Amino acid sequence: MDILSLFVIVPILIVLALTFFAKDLKQARLISVVGMGIQFAMAINLIFAYLKERAVNTDIMVFTKDVVWYETFNIHYSIGVDAISVVMIALTAVVLLAGVFISWKIDDLPKEFFISLIALSSGVFGFFISTDLFTMFVFYEIAVIPMYLLIGIWGSGPKEDSAMKLTLMLMGASAVLSVGILGIYFNSNADGGPLTFNIFEIAQVNIPVAAQNIFYPLTFIGFAVIGALFPFHTWSPSGHASAPTAVSMLHAGVLMKLGGYGVFRIAMYLLPEGALNWADFFLILSAFGVIYGAFGAVMQKDLKYVNAYASVSHLSLVLFALLMFNKTAWTGAILQSLSHGLLTAMFFALIGMVYGRTHTREISKLGGIMKVLPFIGAIYVITGLAYLGLPGFSGFVAEMTVFVGAFQHPDLFRRILTIVVVSSIVVTAVYILRMVGKIMMGPLSNEEYKDLPKATWFEKTGLILLLIPVILIGVLPLGLSEMIKESLQPFLERLL
Amino acid sequence: MNLESFLLMRSEIGLLAILLLLIIFEIFSNKKQKAAVIPFAIILLAINTALGFLPLAAGELFGGMFRTNALLYFFKTTLSLGVLILLLQSADWLKEKVVDENKASEFFMLLISSLLGTYFMISAGDFLMFFIGLELATLPVAALVAYDTYKRISAEGAVKYILSSALASGASLFGISLLYATTGTIYFESMAEILASSNLAILGFIFFFSGLAFKISLAPFHFWTADVYEGAPINVASYLSVISKGAAVLILMILLFTVFKVLMPVWNNIIYAVIIATMFIGNLFAIRQQNLKRFLAYSSIAQAGFILLGLMSVDQLGATTIVYFVAVYIFSNLGAFGVVQAVSSFSDKENINDYEGLYRTNPKLSLLMMLALFSLAGIPPLAGFFGKFFLYTAAASKGYYILVFIAVVNATISLYYYLLVVRAMFLRQSDQAIPYFRSPFYMRLGLILAAIGILVAGVYSPLYDYIFSISNTFLN
Numbered sequence: 001m002d003i004l005s006l007f008v009i010v011p012i013l014i015v016l017a018l019t020f021f022a023k024d025l026k027q028a029r030l031i032s033v034v035g036m037g038i039q040f041a042m043a044i045n046l047i048f049a050y051l052k053e054r055a056v057n058t059d060i061m062v063f064t065k066d067v068v069w070y071e072t073f074n075i076h077y078s079i080g081v082d083a084i085s086v087v088m089i090a091l092t093a094v095v096l097l098a099g100v101f102i103s104w105k106i107d108d109l110p111k112e113f114f115i116s117l118i119a120l121s122s123g124v125f126g127f128f129i130s131t132d133l134f135t136m137f138v139f140y141e142i143a144v145i146p147m148y149l150l151i152g153i154w155g156s157g158p159k160e161d162s163a164m165k166l167t168l169m170l171m172g173a174s175a176v177l178s179v180g181i182l183g184i185y186f187n188s189n190a191d192g193g194p195l196t197f198n199i200f201e202i203a204q205v206n207i208p209v210a211a212q213n214i215f216y217p218l219t220f221i222g223f224a225v226i227g228a229l230f231p232f233h234t235w236s237p238s239g240h241a242s243a244p245t246a247v248s249m250l251h252a253g254v255l256m257k258l259g260g261y262g263v264f265r266i267a268m269y270l271l272p273e274g275a276l277n278w279a280d281f282f283l284i285l286s287a288f289g290v291i292y293g294a295f296g297a298v299m300q301k302d303l304k305y306v307n308a309y310a311s312v313s314h315l316s317l318v319l320f321a322l323l324m325f326n327k328t329a330w331t332g333a334i335l336q337s338l339s340h341g342l343l344t345a346m347f348f349a350l351i352g353m354v355y356g357r358t359h360t361r362e363i364s365k366l367g368g369i370m371k372v373l374p375f376i377g378a379i380y381v382i383t384g385l386a387y388l389g390l391p392g393f394s395g396f397v398a399e400m401t402v403f404v405g406a407f408q409h410p411d412l413f414r415r416i417l418t419i420v421v422v423s424s425i426v427v428t429a430v431y432i433l434r435m436v437g438k439i440m441m442g443p444l445s446n447e448e449y450k451d452l453p454k455a456t457w458f459e460k461t462g463l464i465l466l467l468i469p470v471i472l473i474g475v476l477p478l479g480l481s482e483m484i485k486e487s488l489q490p491f492l493e494r495l496l
Numbered sequence: 497m498n499l500e501s502f503l504l505m506r507s508e509i510g511l512l513a514i515l516l517l518l519i520i521f522e523i524f525s526n527k528k529q530k531a532a533v534i535p536f537a538i539i540l541l542a543i544n545t546a547l548g549f550l551p552l553a554a555g556e557l558f559g560g561m562f563r564t565n566a567l568l569y570f571f572k573t574t575l576s577l578g579v580l581i582l583l584l585q586s587a588d589w590l591k592e593k594v595v596d597e598n599k600a601s602e603f604f605m606l607l608i609s610s611l612l613g614t615y616f617m618i619s620a621g622d623f624l625m626f627f628i629g630l631e632l633a634t635l636p637v638a639a640l641v642a643y644d645t646y647k648r649i650s651a652e653g654a655v656k657y658i659l660s661s662a663l664a665s666g667a668s669l670f671g672i673s674l675l676y677a678t679t680g681t682i683y684f685e686s687m688a689e690i691l692a693s694s695n696l697a698i699l700g701f702i703f704f705f706s707g708l709a710f711k712i713s714l715a716p717f718h719f720w721t722a723d724v725y726e727g728a729p730i731n732v733a734s735y736l737s738v739i740s741k742g743a744a745v746l747i748l749m750i751l752l753f754t755v756f757k758v759l760m761p762v763w764n765n766i767i768y769a770v771i772i773a774t775m776f777i778g779n780l781f782a783i784r785q786q787n788l789k790r791f792l793a794y795s796s797i798a799q800a801g802f803i804l805l806g807l808m809s810v811d812q813l814g815a816t817t818i819v820y821f822v823a824v825y826i827f828s829n830l831g832a833f834g835v836v837q838a839v840s841s842f843s844d845k846e847n848i849n850d851y852e853g854l855y856r857t858n859p860k861l862s863l864l865m866m867l868a869l870f871s872l873a874g875i876p877p878l879a880g881f882f883g884k885f886f887l888y889t890a891a892a893s894k895g896y897y898i899l900v901f902i903a904v905v906n907a908t909i910s911l912y913y914y915l916l917v918v919r920a921m922f923l924r925q926s927d928q929a930i931p932y933f934r935s936p937f938y939m940r941l942g943l944i945l946a947a948i949g950i951l952v953a954g955v956y957s958p959l960y961d962y963i964f965s966i967s968n969t970f971l972n
Contacts, residue, residue: 069957070957070960070961071957071961072813072816072960072961072964073886073889075957134885138876138877138881141875141876141881142876142877145870145875148915148918149918149922149923152919152922152923153922153923159923160919160923163923164912164915164919167911167915168908168911168912168915171908171911172905172908175904175905175907175908176901176904178885178888178904179888179892179897179900179901179904182888182889182892182897182900183892183897185889185892186892186893186895214897
């Protein structure tokens with residue numbers, strides 16, 4: 001078995017093990033934690049294996065494998081990774097393992113919870129390793145649909161409606177995406193070759209510009225809805241607010257990254273002329289999303305809503321950077337994806353811990369939590385500071401790279417947009433500092449909070465797992481960005 | 497005619513033999529042995545289905561009135577498998593409700609006669625054979641719809657079905673007579689050569705098409721569907737929605753792709769409009785349904801709209817995909833109807849609200865229901881996803897992107913109402929949830945077969961590739 005397929009097979013095996021062997025919460029979480037631990041170790045191993053392989057192998061994708069699936073349509077199960085997919089896989093593995101730790105005490109239908117969570121992860125991993133449009137699409141949908149059950153069964157608040165809205169919007173987007181994919185497929189013989197779903201074979205073909213102009217927006221929107229593109233972001237705040245902690249973590253931390261990844265690897269890479277022709281339109285949308293998300297976050301009273309709107313803002317920044325068409329901005333976009341994935345997962349985990357103890361997420365009702373929960377409080381402050389871009393953490397590295405890259409563009413329109421978007425940093429500082437200040441510092445808001453239980457070992461493990469890469473990226477960004485930049489070469493050749 | 501060529505009718509002869517054996521059994525069994533007809537009929541049909549997996553040569557009989565080839569043969573075996581699953585799912589209902597009234601063997605005879613009718617209908621080589629097959633497939637079902645004799649709604653459904661189907665057959669027959677008037681032949685092959693695009697031919701085609709559209713329950717010929725499904729016993733509704741619909745789709749496809757190929761500019765537009773109307777009407781009405789039988793009726797109307805997408809590409813790709821989708825659809829719908837049947841025969845409950853909290857009491861049934869509904873909605877890795885995606889592909893291959901776009905919008909609408917059932921089963925909790933029960937052996941076997949079909953038919957690609965390799969047999 002090759003190193004990449006294992007990422008899909010191991011989750012399936014864990015799901016089977018859970019189905020047949022898990023009897024109660026203890027067994028379910030033991031199987032999950034062991035399985036996700038294996039997955040995590042595989043991801044770490046993959047990074048080193050990739051670096052080793054990359055030194056001798058100059059193909060676009062390494063560890064490739066290709067098996068014919070549907071011969072009639074020339075559909076293949078073809079896989080391979082470059083640096084971008086490798087870091088995304090690592091991100092997924094970290095957030096997933098942390099998510100399992102955070103869900104240690106899930107009491108209602110624990111077995112089903114872990115089954116859904118892990119089935120979803122097999123979709124995410126499959127998506128990141130696929131190099132065939134059809135296979136990728138299959139994995140994409142597998143990653144989305146368990147969300148309905150996860151939010152609907154284990155969520156809080158108006159969970160049924162949030163789950164329905166999220167599922168319908170994301171599946172609607174993927175329906176639009178399927179039209180885009182078919183458009184690409186039936187134009188993949190434009191140079192006389194066979195019809196193909198293989199991304200790198202399609203990249204050799206000059207798809208007619210007229211077709212690109214039609215199918216680019218379909219493909220772009222199809223992916224960007226899950227990346228919270230304004231005005232299709234409305235599923236995100238309610239969905240994240242209603243979801244249980246681990247699901248919010250995984251969704252905001254990993255699933256929303258599928259959007260940016262798909263936009264970059266499929267929409268922009270395969271339809272370059274369409275991308276250039278539509279760039280301004282989507283650039284304005286994503287710039288608006290950055291500002292709108294930031295101001296939206298300022299207005300919220302519920303902690304989870306603050307973080308959900310902040311995610312809209314930060315992920316619109318990813319799309320914004322991707323649409324800037326230069327190497328630095330693209331590197332920044334990927335770093336931002338990573339950094340946001342880790343930080344937002346930490347935030348959701350922390351909010352979940354506070355909520356689990358105080359039973360409220362309203363900012364006005366919380367205060368002075370730092371005094372009773374020093375560990376959670378300290379991590380909360382660190383996460384907040386990293387989120388607003390304090391040097392030394394991943395947030396700073398990512399945003400700095402994005403803005404430097406964006407501003408490099410000689411075009412006046414883009415520079416003005418960049419300046420507008422940069423101003424969102426100030427707004428981010430407003431809501432983060434206000435939130436952290438209000439709930440962590442100051443006098444204790446409620447006498448009952450005095451005896452809140454301290455952070456448990458599994459909560460600490462989950463948080464530290466996420467914190468380590470945040471600091472690593474912040475302190476040693478160079479190796480990572482070099483690794484990513486190398487893999488951007490094929491995109492540069494095709495898009496610039 | 498020698499024996500060898502006579503054996504081309506192997507599937508039909510098999511069904512006839514089953515019918516005769518059932519009659520003999522009925523005559524020679526005493527009252528105590530009546531219940532044994534259930535395993536007897538199931539085993540006979542299972543043997544006949546198993547024989548369907550043996551290869552069979554292509555050929556013609558009776559001067560071209562009856563013809564068979566690999567694709568038709570495959571399709572017959574699929575239908576037979578579908579009926580087998582259906583019989584397994586009905587065994588319990590028959591034992592509880594029907595055997596005492598001494599009507600169990602009639603049930604099997606009527607059902608198998610109707611199946612025989614669909615066989616003759618799809619194997620027809622001329623319009624006469626086609627019509628006989630169509631009637632044989634339709635009339636026994638009318639009796640089956642009224643099987644709950646003492647239920648008023650059942651009798652109403654049967655009357656509705658027989659009246660509408662008489663009208664539809666009449667329309668079809670009138671269309672055939674007009675086509676005969678223009679060409680002077682009723683044989684498919686010679687008509688395909690002679691038929692030219694004239695007003696009379698178009699008129700004839702339209703009448704003919706509306707008759708078949710009734711069988712497939714395409715809009716605007718769908719009005720009978722929900723009432724009949726609601727009135728009929730669940731397994732009969734299930735038979736109507738998969739077997740008779742699937743066979744009608746296949747013969748429609750064969751005729752459109754061969755006999756009426758010359759009229760393509762005309763029927764293309766008709767099908768285009770019918771697809772859009774059928775999908776929207778099926779989907780929008782399904783949203784409002786509370787009774788699961790009516791719900792599945794409208795869902796099956798919408799599915800018919802999807803199936804027709806394959807007709808838009810008049811080539812091997814479309815033909816393959818339609819056959820594949822019908823096979824997949826049989827498994828998915830039988831899964832859904834099977835669960836409804838199981839729950840209904842235990843508790844007499846058929847409304848979506850009654851399913852609230854079902855997962856906590858009956859996890860396996862709920863899981864299967866979810867798989868079946870997700871397969872109908874087109875969620876990977878279940879078979880329905882592949883079927884739907886390939887239907888889109890078939891339509892897109894001829895550049896009908898706008899139609900595909902409308903179809904995917906409808907797929908999203910359909911996901912909404914399928915999720916309503918999932919919501920009731922999984923998300924809700926209820927004090928009056930249907931308590932845990934264990935289905936009888938036959939029912940479990942039927943459900944497991946459907947589940948295997950749903951899980952395997954998609955991911956296991958050789959099935960599609962096999963259909964592709966045999967589907968050019970009728971396209972010259």
